[in-house]
Amino acid sequence: xxxxxxxxxxxxxxxxxxxxxxxxxxxxxxxxxxxxxxxxxxxxxxxxxxxxxxxxxxxxxxxxxxxxxxxxxxxxxxxxxxxxxxxxxxxxxxxxxxxxxxxxxxxxxxxxxxxxxxxxxxxxxxxxxxxxxxxxxxxxxxxxxxxxxx
Amino acid sequence: xxxxxxxxxxxxxxxxxxxxxxxxxxxxxxxxxxxxxxxxxxxxxxxxxxxxxxxxxxxxxxxxxxxxxxxxxxxxxxxxxxxxxxxxxxxxxxxxxxxxxxxxxxxxxxxxxxxxxxxxxxxxxxxxxxxxxxxxxxxxxxxxx
Numbered sequence: 001x002x003x004x005x006x007x008x009x010x011x012x013x014x015x016x017x018x019x020x021x022x023x024x025x026x027x028x029x030x031x032x033x034x035x036x037x038x039x040x041x042x043x044x045x046x047x048x049x050x051x052x053x054x055x056x057x058x059x060x061x062x063x064x065x066x067x068x069x070x071x072x073x074x075x076x077x078x079x080x081x082x083x084x085x086x087x088x089x090x091x092x093x094x095x096x097x098x099x100x101x102x103x104x105x106x107x108x109x110x111x112x113x114x115x116x117x118x119x120x121x122x123x124x125x126x127x128x129x130x131x132x133x134x135x136x137x138x139x140x141x142x143x144x145x146x147x148x149x150x
Numbered sequence: 151x152x153x154x155x156x157x158x159x160x161x162x163x164x165x166x167x168x169x170x171x172x173x174x175x176x177x178x179x180x181x182x183x184x185x186x187x188x189x190x191x192x193x194x195x196x197x198x199x200x201x202x203x204x205x206x207x208x209x210x211x212x213x214x215x216x217x218x219x220x221x222x223x224x225x226x227x228x229x230x231x232x233x234x235x236x237x238x239x240x241x242x243x244x245x246x247x248x249x250x251x252x253x254x255x256x257x258x259x260x261x262x263x264x265x266x267x268x269x270x271x272x273x274x275x276x277x278x279x280x281x282x283x284x285x286x287x288x289x290x291x292x293x294x295x
Binding site: 044045046047048066067068069070071072073074075076077102103104 | 279280281282283284285286287288289290291293295
């Protein structure tokens with residue numbers, strides 16, 4: 001609730017650094033605008049699930065069975081690339097020759113031990129199930145917004 | 151009984167497969183003996199595949215459930231191999247299958263499809279899987295890809 005009481009000129013001052021620009025006319029100019037910025041993020045799909053990723057993130061996904069520890073994966077389904085001030089949205093994905101992101105498989109782990117206890121009272125039925133969910137951890141590499149020389 | 155009391159409600163909500171769509175059966179069996187069958191684009195109005203491949207199968211999807219309907223309609227769905235709503239099943243064009251569709255025509259959506267579009271249950275499940283989203287490029291432990 002405190003934000004309601006900040007004076008209006010403080011809010012306006014904070015917004016001044018972001019200059020409004022018209023959207024880029026060609027994909028090449030859009031890519032070069034994003035490339036000029038210092039840091040980027042990417043929205044990519046891994047095994048059908050979308051994640052917002054940045055470089056040096058450690059991503060934990062459900063176990064990927066077709067991958068070994070130490071493998072380098074190149075993410076092929078990238079839906080969105082963005083920086084602080086610009087975003088490129090793919091339709092539905094951005095062509096892989098424009099944005100390159102790699103991820104390294106760090107480990108295949110299991111989660112904490114979960115104890116599932118089932119009981120039906122007065123029927124003599126009870127079961128104890130111990131379970132650890134399996135995960136794969138990926139380290140996201142640098143996001144490379146490729147300069148298109150056309 | 152329910153349908154005789156409220157026929158208009160049913161007609162507004164359901165696209166009943168027309169007899170013209172199912173008439174490709176008789177047209178093809180009659181003309182196959184005498185002359186080469188006519189091109190699929192001219193005979194079947196509701197064709198979904200490319201104009202080149204002949205449309206030889208029905209793609210049947212159950213749109214409305216048969217709960218509380220006549221045992222005959224339920225038995226027809228059993229014979230078509232449909233167990234639940236929105237299940238899709240492929241059957242070849244012949245008078246028997248056309249008759250089955252006509253018996254449950256208010257519950258079902260039908261398309262004419264070529265033989266290379268026919269999928270079994272496992273194949274349909276495979277097609278619903280999402281893409282992996284990644285490609286193995288190298289290994290940092292020196293293993294070959």
